[in-house]
Amino acid sequence: MRVSMTLSLPRQPSSVTRARQVLTTLLSLTDAAEDSRNHLAVLITEACANAVLHGDVDSVVDITIVIDDGVCLLEVGNRGSTPTDAALDAALPAPLTVGGRGLPLIAALADSAAFVAGPPDRVLLRITKHLMEVRTPPSR
Template identity: 30%
Template sequence: MSMVCRLALRLPRDASTVPLVRHMLAQMLSTLGVADDCCDDLVLILTEACGNVVQHASDTDVYEVSAELRDSHCVIAVADTGTADPIPFLSPSIPPPLADRGRGLHIIRSLADEVELAAVEGGGLALRAVVALRWPPNLSRSN
């Protein structure tokens, strides 16, 4: 049996949206029975990605967030169409952990199994993070 669950939102670029989307993802993961530590990792990835948009994207009033769970993994995507300079984020060298910018990316990269950053055509940045789902031992699922 295959499972697919998707959360997709288009939100105003406002700090008040970050706790909202974080809560929605946490509730979805908890309801599906994802292990608490995995849920915490996914929520932190989403929080960092949304916080980056709210803080750094300019010339845009909205951003898009999605989280899709498919059997054994979760894909989180956050994208904006702003004009923030994506170069520090797309650089092949990761900024030092204590740099003024880029600390959130260290967190995301340390928690996710895969991370992709791409410039959005017309401006902006898209982040995609993939995490293998972990289940409590009594809820282990086969692929």
């Protein structure tokens, strides 16, 4: 099954919730396991929150969701610039009471995540996650 959707949401905090709700709805059409769904909810939340927080003031948050053949692709973009220290690794910052946990969480939960080159005034984060399928117990 292939499911895809593209959204352009305003750069405001409520768009993070809307993006997560759309992704959750699309995932409900699949056989993805609950762990995969939960990881993807965190991934889209963190990616969209970063776009809202760091995007240019009059930018929109562009989101593409593609679920195809057991893989979910998320692309979250906005107008702005890629952070110079945008290391996508799983090392959490210290202390944990300050910001900066979004990219490490994305790195820890995604199968791959990278800022993709594009026009100079655009930021695009591409995330892929392989979906674990719900296992049905063997029939007796």
